[in-house]
Amino acid sequence: MENSTKNRILDEALILFAEHGYKGTNLRDLAAQLGLSKSALYKHYTSKEDIWNCLLDRMEAYYAQRFGSESNLPPQPKSCDELFSLTMQMLRFTVNDPKIILTRKLLLTEQFHDERVKKLATKHFLEGTQRLFAKIFEGMISDGLLKKENPEMLSFIYTTPVTSLVHLCDREPENQAQIFGRIEHFVKHFISTYAEK
Amino acid sequence: MENSTKNRILDEALILFAEHGYKGTNLRDLAAQLGLSKSALYKHYTSKEDIWNCLLDRMEAYYAQRFGSESNLPPQPKSCDELFSLTMQMLRFTVNDPKIILTRKLLLTEQFHDERVKKLATKHFLEGTQRLFAKIFEGMISDGLLKKENPEMLSFIYTTPVTSLVHLCDREPENQAQIFGRIEHFVKHFISTYAEK
């Protein structure tokens, strides 16, 4: 069921849409990548636009469970060292997982061509991540680990610089090691500024 | 000379490429917007790709003079209040100038489809702005206005959050007022954290 043709089409569509854009993707290439004929696609989806919309449905569902539910929050750090390692671990994953990379590319490149993508982009790059870390910081502040600052503000100034370097990683994956050095440098600076001594 | 057909074509191409992408733009629409026939375009450019490349040439030239030369730096702030108003003034401009908005959109949406755009994107969104403010902060530190921190780091944590809100402005221009409230809030927080008292 997981690896049904219907899902495989969406998997491959994500790759092509992310790499060449909606307009730059044609159904012949998509079918060829799947070892199918073009007309077979129409047994599962009614049109190119239908594939696009179903892909966005899947992405929205993913974000709804990632950012929507309280259940799968990352573990609450018990120290600033743990905040550091948690952050680096999350980034290491987010920057290397092929599907997440492609999703970021698609959100960036199609955000002005599709209203749903626009909303997902703000959710992914700004609100979602910010709210997630705001909760973490809220806990760390009440545990006396961080200075008593507004956790939303703290999260904003923590996540947006990191996100901008994640985007740089997407552009220059060959420089990932060096960019991670910059991220570590930043995170340490942040901790040294806002850790409660 | 400024308003030659050759330049008008590039002006209109920027609009269409930024709004619909390279692939999503067709030469018939481009010609129609200019009140020209499609074949007239070929009197000035050899192909669609040629138009694209010449547009990038123009953008590169713009960035070379904006970020390259030391000459046109913004005035050095004599106080943190002046840093605040300088920042808000620059943002007010960058977020409302149609050509700059379109340029940002083009850099974002085409960064993974073109090597030159990729490099310009990093220059525009990261290095250029960062270096510009690093110089400003360097001056303010030696003037005793800001704490003695690494100006590059200071600029990084100043410009990347602001840039992320500029992107939000591009996505939601109808919320510009509210977003500017968030920017002001952030800038004040930054100043209160790093101003030398």
Add this chain to the structure above:
DNA sequence: AATAAAAGTGACCATTTGGTCACTTTTATT
């Protein structure tokens, strides 16, 4: 005024692309 170069036009071409359809093959159901 004569002339040549530059700018512009409309018809036309080849290719690409989303989509359809009659038909075959595979899979599941009884």
Add this chain to the structure above:
DNA sequence: AATAAAAGTGACCAAATGGTCACTTTTATT
């Protein structure tokens, strides 16, 4: 085993698109 539904195929169509060309109009040069 018979049968019907699902999955897949290849040929075909119409529209869109980048590009060319012979020809006309405008502009500049002498």
